[in-house]
Amino acid sequence: MESLAAFAQQLGIADLFGRGFFSVIITFLTAWIFTWAFIPRLREFAVQVGWADQPNARRLNTEPLPNAGGLAMFAGFIVSVIVAWALRPIVVEIVNIQVLAILLGASLMVLVGFIDDQFGLSPLSRLLVQVLTAVLLIVNGLQIDFNAIPFLPTIPDAINGPLSVFLTIVWIVGLTNAVNLMDGVDGVVGGVGFVVSTVLLATAAQFPDRAAAVVLLAGLSGAALGYLRYNFNPSRIIMGDAGAYLFGYTLAAVSLLGTLKFSAGASLLVPLVVLALPVLDTTQVVIGRLARGIRNPLGHPDKTHIHHRVLARTASARRTAVILWGVALACGMAGMAFQGVNPAVIGATGVLIALCLWFVAYRRVRSYNRGDAQTAPTPKDS
Template identity: 80%
Template structure:
């Protein structure tokens, strides 16, 4: 028992039998189990309601595919946070407000994404909503402090405040859209969302002022894992813009969350490195489209994304997803290392994440093989 406690402390778990760690485990399991069992029922309802993506030149599906998976992820996420609050309420009033702001912003983003999935909102409308939720976070104290960012000069408050606001908006809007643009191959965004959530969770667990962030990330990670069980190729349901917006926005917002510290600077290094895959993907796509003379690079979809390039080389959606999971996990491990996280914590995170991804992928493949046997 002493050996176990000593190892737990090495990976950032002060008391493995205490209410804090147990509440994180329960939050993760509630999100996982709820989403796991809720998703098939949601799929059935989505089919009846006609909530589906139709086949086209850019999509891989050959028949209508339910696109309401984001709703399932959101519901599992919210239920787990409610359970976590019931088990172990957050006692700092400011953090309660900030978590509620994140949840409200996530709800707005999910609703916007779902409406866009079904009725195709204009890019301007989506951008205005993203600006709105960014401002919602800012007025509740979730804001990047320009003067806390390493390697940049310290400027007077009269300049620092507007620069901080601008950076926060760019952070939220940029990461939200970066994650959304990655959603083109079965299992990619669900898996990357799970990887990033777990890496940020493990990193936040190393700091005493990030308890709320740990709980929120546990809920998101569990919901992503539950969804991935039905989205690994061949997918039974996709998340649509609703799910991609939820994952991108929540990861960007939670990286600003701290119990005592309401502005962040150096703490953004890890999420930026962990999210390097969607950031690099979006950057190269935008630059490429601008070079081709496209004035609105985000409004002209094509097949120049990283996942499309990898898919063209592998000719396998499964291999593409796994490769991008590995890239995301590698970036995550590097980010943790640069943040000063101890090696045992990094290795434990990599092993746990890899095991979870193997488990859900194996279950999806096995279920698909059974479907083929029954239909043969």
């Protein structure tokens, strides 16, 4: 038992049988199981009321597909955070306020995403809400400090304040849309979201003052895994903008909560490495569209995303998802190494993520082979 506890300490777990570690495990399992159990019922209701994603230029589904998966993930996420708070309340008042700000912002993003999924909203309306949720974080003390970013010159406070606010808004809005734009092939965003959440969770767990970030990331990670069980190709449900906004916004916001600080000043270098896949994907898409003379690059869907390019080469949504999971995991492990995390923690995190992804993918494929195709036809891709 002592050797097991010693090994756990090497992985950053101070007390293997303590209340803190127990609450993290319960949070993750609650989100996973709740989302897993809730989706079939939500899917049935979505089919009845017509909550479905129609085929378009960006997506690959050839027939309407229920798009309410984001609601199930949000429900699992919120329920798990409530359970975690009941098990181990966060006693620092300022952290409580910041966590509530993140949850409120995530709720607004899910609501707007869901309305957009079902009825359609203008790009300007969505952008205004995204900026509003970014401002919500800023007024509660969650923002990028330009002067705290390594390798950049120090600037006067009169310039640093407005510039820091601008960078924070760009970070929140940019990452939220980057994750949303990746949602075009079965399992990609769900798997990448799980990888990134778990990597950030493992990194935050190495620091005793980041319990709030750990709780939020555990809930998000569990919700992603529960959803992925029904989204690996051929999917039975997709997350829609509501789910993509939940992932993008929450990951961006939690990074400001202090998940990946080198020192007292916040640095975006590590989150950028961990989140390199959606960031690079959006960057190359925007540059390509601007080069073709498209004035509104984010409002002009096409098939130039990384997942579309990989799909064109593999001709398989499953292979595409697995390849991009691997890329996301490699970026995540590089980010952990960049942070200076113990190699044992990096290795254990990689193995755990790989096993969890294999488990849900195997269960999905086995379920389909046992008769899913006959009971509920689904398109080849989504």
